[in-house]
Amino acid sequence: MFGNEDPQIPENGESSIPYRLLYPVPEVAQLLSLSEREVWRLIDTGQLKSRKVGRRRLVHRDHLAAFASASGEPAEVAA
Known part of the structure; x- marks a missing residue:
């Protein structure tokens, strides 16, 4: 699950963060x-x-999304 495989990134544009x-x-x-x-x-x-x-x-996905949005607050990310 966390090996050397590339993360699964959805192509539908909903989220650039794979759901984990x-x-x-x-x-x-x-x-x-x-x-x-x-x-x-x-x-x-x-x-x-x-x-x-x-x-x-x-790193929790909410903290990853918060950092990526640069707001510092956890952001809601579509699953």
């Missing part, structure tokens, strides 16, 4: 067109909220 609740850092980097190092910097500085699950750092 939590995204690993490498996938967040790909979705935001940033390097993994930059995503880690955003997490470390608190600009992108994340949570640790086991040994993994994951």
